[in-house]
Amino acid sequence: MAKYIVENSGPLRGEVIISGSKNAVLPILAASILAGDACEISDVPNLLDVDVMCKLLRSLGASVEEDYENEIVNVDTKDITTWEAPRDLVTRMRASILVMGPILARQGKVKVSLPGGCSIGLRPIDLHLKGFQSMGAEIEKGPDYVVARADKLKGAKVYLDFPSVGATENIMMAATLAEGVTVIENAAEEPEIVDLANFLNKMGAKVKGAGTNMIRIEGVPALKGTRHAVIPDRIEAGTFMVAAAITRGDLLLKNVVPDHVKSISAKLMECGAVVEDNEDGLRVRGDVNPLIATDIRTLPYPGFPTDMQSQFMALLTTVEGTSMVVETVFENRYMHIGELNRMGADIKIDGRSAVIVGQRPLMGAPVIATDLRAGAALVLAGFRAEGETEISEIYHIERGYSSFEKKLISIGAKIRRVED
Ligand code: UD1
Secondary structure (H helix, E strand, O other): OEEEEEEOOOOOEEEEEOOEOHHHHHHHHHHHHHHOOEEEEEOOOOOHHHHHHHHHHHHOOOEEEEEOOOOEEEEEOOOOOOOEOOHHHHOOOHHHHHHHHHHHHHHOEEEEEOOOOOOOOOOOOHHHHHHHHHOOOEEEEOOOEEEEEOOOOEOOEEEOOOOOHHHHHHHHHHHOOOEOEEEEEOOOOOHHHHHHHHHHHHOOOEEEOEOEOEEEEEOOOOOOOOEEEOOEOHHHHHHHHHHHHHOOOEEEEEOOOHHHHHHHHHHHHHOOOEEEEEOOEEEEEOOOOOOEOOEEEEOOOOOEOHHHHHHHHHHHOOOEOEEEEEOOOOOOOOHHHHHHHHOOOEEEEEOOEEEEEOOOOOEOOEEEOOOHHHHHHHHHHHHHOEOEEEEEOOHHHHOOOOOHHHHHHHOOOEEEEEEO
16 A cells, blocks of 8 residues: 655745545536436546546446546446446445435436445434435435435425535435425535536526525426536645645645635634735745644634644644634544644644644654545645654545645655555
8 A cells, every 4th residue: 555755845835736626526427427418527636536436427337438637527327227326336435425316316216335435423414315305205224225216306495404515415416307496405505516506507407596505406307418617626725725834835826716715714814824816826825924823613614624624733733822623514533633643743632622732843753644634634744744754544645635746746845655
């Protein structure tokens, strides 16, 4: 298995082009099932998770061409006849659950195993199932799978107890082919939901209100193929923004929507970093002011993203003062803390809160990437640590960052990927 060896790198400087969004392309690929036709998706990042979703579509009978050189995936879903998502693929990636709504809407039934992915809490799918049930589906739960059946889904009012991203997407996709109008209340408002709605509307769906907490979907009899370019990845952008700050460097990020990273920019500026949105891109400087502590609470969008919590925590170990982080979205997203502490950080956990003592001298150590964003946090900490940081299980990082070490090396980082 591959590892990263990271060394103290000094200030990172230069330009980085941000890739298409992982969390936008995955539901968009799943939604192509609804078209029963050919779709061309561009600005697709080269990621393990995208490849798993393509394999999943192929296993259902779709033809899929992945051209990562040109960042394009062509998918034709006309020959899909299967209603069962294979266990080995679904358990590899939690986002596989996103095929559930589209298969149910198109085939009238669907069977999926219970999904895998990052080990960051229970991550149940009750809200997805509640949505399908409200739309008339019968749900049968097995020990490690779930089946949903509905000859024809019917429009319904669905209230989500929590604005779950995946449940909003799954219900929105299923509702496009339902009879009548579906309204999702307390819907997630993430930019990836808006991108999915735009893709669905280009296919002929009638989705309104995406990006607000109430989404209205008027069902249509059929959808058709289309072309779509995926939005930039706001979490990849955020990770490089923190890379500029933690190394006290100066980075210009291209292909970023500044509005999508507002909460990240705001927190970096509270710490004393300079974030400028100019014509060339988003410039982040950690070399202007001394950086200081701040407090963070993760929240659904437009709040501070849980997917940036661990990277920020790495930064907060290096600034002046003591910070507090509260994780409210996932109940078990602190696995990186043990690893950061092994590198010399001083972070204490009390329930969902973590207290981070700043200005800790970090030292290289063998550490494990316990999940995707935790892995990114360890790479960032490694840039500040004395000596070598050896990060194992980096397949987690490769699930979500396109050409990560290449992009980092191009801005002066000392990182190499070695096969064990
Ligand atoms: C998506 C993102 C992930 C991000 C997360 C929160 C993708 C592919 N992944 O994951 O990177 O960290 O949003 O921004 O887009 N929940 C329930 N019942 C459900 C569904 C969710 O209780 O049926 C809970 C989860 O356990 C979790 C919280 O809701 O505590 C948020 O989950 P959700 O928004 O659904 O995240 P994902 O869509 O899985």
